[in-house]
Amino acid sequence: MALLHWLGAIDGIVFRERYATVLSLVLIRLLYQFPTWIQRLYRGVVWRMNPSSKVVYLTFDDGPIPECTPQVLDILREYDVKATFFMVGENAERYPELLARIREEGHGVGNHTYHHFRGCKSNTPKYLQDVEKANSILHTSLFRPPHGRMRYAQKKALQEAGYTIYLWDVLTHDYNPKYSAEHMLAVVNRYTRNGSIITLHDSLKSKNRMLKALPLIIQCLKEKGMEFGRLDTETK
Numbered sequence: 001m002a003l004l005h006w007l008g009a010i011d012g013i014v015f016r017e018r019y020a021t022v023l024s025l026v027l028i029r030l031l032y033q034f035p036t037w038i039q040r041l042y043r044g045v046v047w048r049m050n051p052s053s054k055v056v057y058l059t060f061d062d063g064p065i066p067e068c069t070p071q072v073l074d075i076l077r078e079y080d081v082k083a084t085f086f087m088v089g090e091n092a093e094r095y096p097e098l099l100a101r102i103r104e105e106g107h108g109v110g111n112h113t114y115h116h117f118r119g120c121k122s123n124t125p126k127y128l129q130d131v132e133k134a135n136s137i138l139h140t141s142l143f144r145p146p147h148g149r150m151r152y153a154q155k156k157a158l159q160e161a162g163y164t165i166y167l168w169d170v171l172t173h174d175y176n177p178k179y180s181a182e183h184m185l186a187v188v189n190r191y192t193r194n195g196s197i198i199t200l201h202d203s204l205k206s207k208n209r210m211l212k213a214l215p216l217i218i219q220c221l222k223e224k225g226m227e228f229g230r231l232d233t234e235t236k
Helices: 002-032 036-041 069-078 089-094 096-104 124-138 152-160 181-191 207-223
Strands: 055-061 084-087 108-111 197-201
Touching: 002 181, 055 069, 055 207, 069 096, 069 207, 084 089, 089 096, 089 124, 096 108, 108 124, 124 152, 181 207, 197 207
Parallel strands: 055 084, 055 197, 084 108
Antiparallel strands: none
């Protein structure tokens, strides 16, 4: 009996270790990619493009800024890659030459609010006013909420106003100083799939890691036979 009790205790420890390992793997994945079934729960939002096509979509949030965006554009031009920039209206207004260059070089333009507004900390009318202020500069029907968060009423109102809301399929966490460029590359390599929308940031917080990782990410995905597309831009 003592032996059976001891074996049972060992079996319980092994089960708990396996359970903890599985749970940690699930949590790690959630950092970088929400499973498809979770993505489907948040209806009316685009997380991923055509899963049957070997095309991926690089997106950049929070710019444009002169300290980072021109270097991103140089890299994209070097590798003949198109991307989509979800811009903070305040930045686009301050640096119109960057907005112009992004458009001239064939990249997509998206709205990321005027003040990088957090929807969950704002009422709907105020939030929409901030979005429309940004759109008076950006003239696009593409929208991504800062931090990927907004209230249901805000989402509904934006869709009724004609915006298509894009989130992401792969989040690189390039803004997190804990993660290196090599880590970002590993994340993209592991989680990117057909139609993935990949989120990066052309911001001061992300600049050094992102600029180092971007050429590596492009090379890695090209070696996998992936092509690069831009999210459709429609003038509002």
